[in-house]
Amino acid sequence: MQQYRIAILGSGNIGTDLLVKAMRSPHLTCVAFIGRGYTSPGMNKARALGITCSDQSIDYIPEHADEIDLVFDATSAKDHALHAPILKALGKQVIDLTPAKVGPMCVPAVNLDSSLGSSNLNMVTCGGQASIPVAFAIGQTHPEVDYLEVVSSIASKSAGPATRINLDEYIETTEKGLQAFSGAKRTKAILNLNPAVPCIDMQTTIFANVKNPDIEALKRVLDPIVEKIKTYVPGYKILVGPILDGDRIVVMVKVRGRGDYLPEYAGNLDIINCAAIAMAEQFAMNGGN
């Protein structure tokens, strides 16, 4: 099979973890790792792996447009809003790891097939990738979802400066995703950056206020979705639930990473990056469409 040529824009935690995952893929070849300076740990790692690196940011891509099929954007929401029209004009397939919400939201376990027609896919957020499949299953089994609340905790060390700058966008995009995929009337997303040492694993808890909760029906829909997630995020695990706490449904999820760039505690990198790689591989297997 012909290799699908990808470039990674953004050399931080997300971009570097993505690079290691892309290098493991039998379908993808990383042809450029692009930042805005050569001194970051991500750039050093990419160079050590023998990858072509550039500090020219988005300007690198038009100059090498013929060499690239797909661009992952792992910079920040504000930067992606600037990059998106340039990449669109070049006709590049884009997978956006920032919470910029330029393109439609993609959660492979739920809407992989319908996402394949979009030239710019937004991977929502780490908390969104962990919780939306559960929210979707709740919405499928409960016609009236009054309120959904999602609380994610990640290790401070795994949240780079761009993640911290994008906290408002994280909340807005996660809440919009929860609403879109579950039909809930109201949604709330909370992100805790936990400074504990040793670092904590990524954990996400979903609370749902619904009319007439039906745990058995929910399990029947949720179990196959969880199996699907595990095919691309092996460290995804339901820790608790679904259970009823009073009249609220509660589901608690833990995500362990593969330790590709940061150690295994950083499941927040894996949950979104494995989803992004799964989509890129689909594009590769479909011959780029």
Ligand SMILES: NC(=O)c1ccc[n+]([C@@H]2O[C@H](COP(=O)([O-])OP(=O)(O)OC[C@H]3O[C@@H](n4cnc5c(N)ncnc54)[C@H](OP(=O)(O)O)[C@@H]3O)[C@@H](O)[C@H]2O)c1
């Ligand atoms: N960390 C997570 O758990 C996580 C999970 C899901 C999604 N995200 C999202 O992913 C994005 C990156 O997060 P992160 O934690 O990886 O942050 P990060 O470590 O700060 O990485 C961002 C990288 O992008 C580079 N960059 C910024 N603007 C650029 C531009 N215009 N051109 C080229 N490179 C540029 C930065 O370069 P410098 O090194 O020069 O600053 C930095 O290396 C954020 O939007 C965040 O919300 C993060």
